[in-house]
Amino acid sequence: MPEPAFWHGRRVLVVADPLHTFVTYKDSTYAMMRELARRGARLAACEPQHLQWSSGGPVTAWVRDIELRDDAHDWFHVRAQAREPLHGFDAVLMRKDPPFDAEYFYATHLLQQAERDGARVFNAPAALRDHPEKLALMEFAAFAPPTLVTRSTEAIRAFHVEHRDIILKPLDGMGGRGIFRVGPDGLNLGAIVETLTQHGHTTIMVQRFEPAIAQGDKRVLIIGGEAVPYALARIPQGGEVRGNLAAGGKGVAQPLTEAEWAIARALGPRLAARGLLLVGLDIIGEHLTEVNVTSPTCFQEITQQTGFDVAARFVDALQAAVVAAAAEGGA
Incomplete structure (x- = not known):
């Protein structure tokens, strides 16, 4: 069983989108932070753009120490801000939303360097990099519907001929943005493919529509x-x-x-x-x-409707991972 006092006084850094953009009644990162605070953790936050490395030193970030408030419109208070090394925190949570673009890729490298300094980062930066949202599906094709990853118009047209009802989506989106369905009549298939692939310059994913x-x-x-x-x-x-x-x-x-x-x-x-x-x-x-893998959500909706405390389960697992990492590193 997790030790109830484990988090008391321990510091956790959350790397995420700007805090003022959080919609607290449904945000899973907020649910994690709230549960950590309830257990006595000291919270800090930064954005990927605040990560920095200079030769001879560790990876640092301009971080804000925050205190949570019970106010949906004014939910955090900044107690202090300073540039700090990431290895000074007991855990670092990488919770930046997609797109999985070049800047996200660079952030994973900075976070991996922070791991070399001794930081404990979750999810692991190399694993984030190796499992880009949609492309990670390729490894588990046995569980997936017929799927095509390509930038070829001809290949997409052939896939449509075979499956007749298809879904097309960008590889770097989230929240359903840029998703199109094309039925048996093929209406607007050409225009959709041109738009999503940027006339053959961008790779996309195509899947059989699942009723x-x-x-x-x-x-x-x-x-x-x-x-x-x-x-x-x-x-x-x-x-x-x-x-x-x-x-x-x-x-x-x-x-x-x-x-x-x-x-x-x-x-x-x-x-x-x-x-x-x-x-x-x-x-x-x-x-x-x-x-x-980047910032999975739905914590609060599941908890509110079922009573199963997803955030508590996550923090329990995080505690176990921190303890295991400390044991492995001899800390």
């Missing part, structure tokens, strides 16, 4: 290699093809199905062994459609 989306695009959370027993079914609304909450989908928490448990048990331990403490699997029907 089970009507029952929801399920988010299954894997924490420390084990699945949370409830998924959040993000159900499209108003004729929309996207179930993403950011695109207006309705979130309904449901117990995992047998198919979802099977996928979670097959992938969870493998991903955890690579340094991925938290993973969000997207599953439609019986098919895995995405493997999210």
Whole structure:
């Protein structure tokens, strides 16, 4: 069992988007921070742009020590700010939202250097880099619907001819942005392909449309290699093809199905062994459609609807990972 007093006085740095952009009633990073604060941790925050390295020294960041307030509109107070080495924190949480662009890539290298300095970073920077959101699916194709990754118009047209009803999406998006469905009539396929591939200069993902989306695009959370027993079914609304909450989908928490448990048990331990403490699997029907590792969400919706405290489970797993890392490093 986790030691209740473990976090008392320990410092945790959260690397994320600007704090003022958080929507606290649904933000999973906020839920993590709130649970850490409840257990006595001292919180600090920075953005990837604040990371810095200079020869002869450790990776540092301009960080703000913060205190949480019980006010949705004024939810944090900055107690102090200074440039500090990342290895001075007991844990560093990388929670920057996509896009998985060049700047995100550079941030993972800076965070990996911080690990060499002695920092404990979750999810592990190398694992983040090796599992870019949508492309990580390629390793687990046995669980996925027919999928194509290409920038070729001809290949996409051939895929459409074979599967007739398809979904096209950019590789670096989130929240359902830039996702298109093209049915059997092929209406606007050419224009959509030109737009998404930027006339053949950008690689995209194409998948067979799964009618089970009507029952929801399920988010299954894997924490420390084990699945949370409830998924959040993000159900499209108003004729929309996207179930993403950011695109207006309705979130309904449901117990995992047998198919979802099977996928979670097959992938969870493998991903955890690579340094991925938290993973969000997207599953439609019986098919895995995405493997999210950057900033998986849905903590609060699942907790509010089921009573299962996802943030507490995460902080328990984080504690175990910090203890294991300290033992391995002889700290």
